[in-house]
Amino acid sequence: MSSASPPQGNVSAVESTQPEALDPILEVEDLAVHFFARSRLTRRSASPLKAVDGVSFSLAAGKTLGLVGESGCGKSTTALAVMRLVDPTAGRILFHGKDLGGYSRNQLRDVRRGIQMVFQDPHASLDPRMRVGASIAEPLQIHHLGDRDAVRARVIELLEMVGMDRVHADRFPHQFSGGQLQRVGIARALALDPQVLVLDEPVSALDVSIQAQIITLLQDLQAELGLAYLFISHDLSVVRHVCDRVAVMYLGRIVEQGERDGIYRRASHPYTQSLLSAVPRPDPRRRGAARRIVLTGDLPNAVSPPSGCHFRTRCWKAEQRCAEVSPELVDRLGNGNRAACHFAETLS
Ligand SMILES: Nc1ncnc2c1ncn2[C@@H]1O[C@H](COP(=O)(O)OP(=O)(O)OP(=O)(O)O)[C@@H](O)[C@H]1O
Ligand code: SF4
Numbered sequence: 063m064s065s066a067s068p069p070q071g072n073v074s075a076v077e078s079t080q081p082e083a084l085d086p087i088l089e090v091e092d093l094a095v096h097f098f099a100r101s102r103l104t105r106r107s108a109s110p111l112k113a114v115d116g117v118s119f120s121l122a123a124g125k126t127l128g129l130v131g132e133s134g135c136g137k138s139t140t141a142l143a144v145m146r147l148v149d150p151t152a153g154r155i156l157f158h159g160k161d162l163g164g165y166s167r168n169q170l171r172d173v174r175r176g177i178q179m180v181f182q183d184p185h186a187s188l189d190p191r192m193r194v195g196a197s198i199a200e201p202l203q204i205h206h207l208g209d210r211d212a213v214r215a216r217v218i219e220l221l222e223m224v225g226m227d228r229v230h231a232d233r234f235p236h237q238f239s240g241g242q243l244q245r246v247g248i249a250r251a252l253a254l255d256p257q258v259l260v261l262d263e264p265v266s267a268l269d270v271s272i273q274a275q276i277i278t279l280l281q282d283l284q285a286e287l288g289l290a291y292l293f294i295s296h297d298l299s300v301v302r303h304v305c306d307r308v309a310v311m312y313l314g315r316i317v318e319q320g321e322r323d324g325i326y327r328r329a330s331h332p333y334t335q336s337l338l339s340a341v342p343r344p345d346p347r348r349r350g351a352a353r354r355i356v357l358t359g360d361l362p363n364a365v366s367p368p369s370g371c372h373f374r375t376r377c378w379k380a381e382q383r384c385a386e387v388s389p390e391l392v393d394r395l396g397n398g399n400r401a402a403c404h405f406a407e408t409l410s
């Protein structure tokens with residue numbers, strides 16, 4: 063449920079001309095997804111909920127971009143729009159330099175083979191009535207990729223790629239643990255030989271010990287196949303471990319974006335600082351050095367976000383200007399990382 067209206071994005075013209083990744087496979091430019099709820103009384107469309115509002119990023123082969131932020135900030139909607147499972151209200155998604163918006167539904171089905179998604183809940187993403195081999199084979203059959211024997215051979219190959227055995231092909235989802243089912247989900251996503259995987263909280267539903275195994279599997283597959291990952295997570299420890307670059311979302315907008323090490327060393331946005339202050343430090347000598355920043359107040363309603371900087375109602379640095387002018391996402395410290403905060407230079 064979305065319709066067109068110009069996004070009120072926070073991405074400047076200068077910023078969108080700066081490449082995020084060298085030689086990108088996937089580029090997202092000024093993406094907006096606005097949901098419209100219709101009033102029963104007036105039948106008119108109420109104000110839109112701007113789930114995604116002017117988001118830009120790019121992904122290169124073999125690299126991982128982490129998309130982080132608290133619940134409801136628009137991470138999954140961004141992922142679904144990249145997959146074209148929801149229609150963007152505005153913006154462009156370029157795959158190998160070609161705008162996905164320019165393709166017909168039929169053409170899109172073929173082009174989209176190169177971008178696949180892994181969901182948070184493997185139980186929900188697999189049909190409980192289908193043997194897992196049949197679930198993995200389904201995309202191959204839809205695209206008419208081989209006869210019965212070839213499809214069966216490919217299913218076995220995919221199962222082995224994700225560390226499972228051929229005998230598992232004939233079992234049903236309820237016969238597997240969560241970790242094994244997520245391996246099946248990854249095998250299914252790999253069936254069409256994609257170049258990009260959109261991973262929406264791929265380990266959040268799993269036990270911590272199993273999380274590490276799945277992350278290792280994803281890293282091995284990336285090294286072997288040169289996959290690009292859009293890795294969505296609210297766990298900044300995991301993101302630090304797996305991502306090359308990080309984009310932090312707040313109320314539909316990216317508020318900080320850049321190289322992982324730069325952001326973890328010195329975040330330039332108060333929201334990123336607050337998220338990072340809750341992450342345990344790997345170096346025990348530095349533990350306790352940073353103060354914990356606890357945000358007060360809830361995430362504002364995305365239908366009527368605060369004026370100016372959306373974060374101002376929870377920001378301890380907010381001044382009058384923050385209510386009047388929306389800060390642009392620009393490199394304020396000259397270190398290549400961009401932050402949407404008027405006072406990024408003065409944050410310590
Ligand atoms: N189909 C829809 N119709 C209307 N509003 C929607 C729809 N899908 C998502 N939203 C709203 O869009 C906003 C962003 O939701 P989204 O699911 O993208 O957040 P998220 O960052 O993935 O959250 P979480 O961490 O909980 O998964 C939320 O306010 C949500 O309620
Ligand atoms: S622009 Fe103002 S309100 Fe927004 S993050 Fe910066 S200091 Fe806080």
Ligand SMILES: [Mg+2]
Nearest residue numbers: 137138139262
């Ligand atoms: Mg989500």
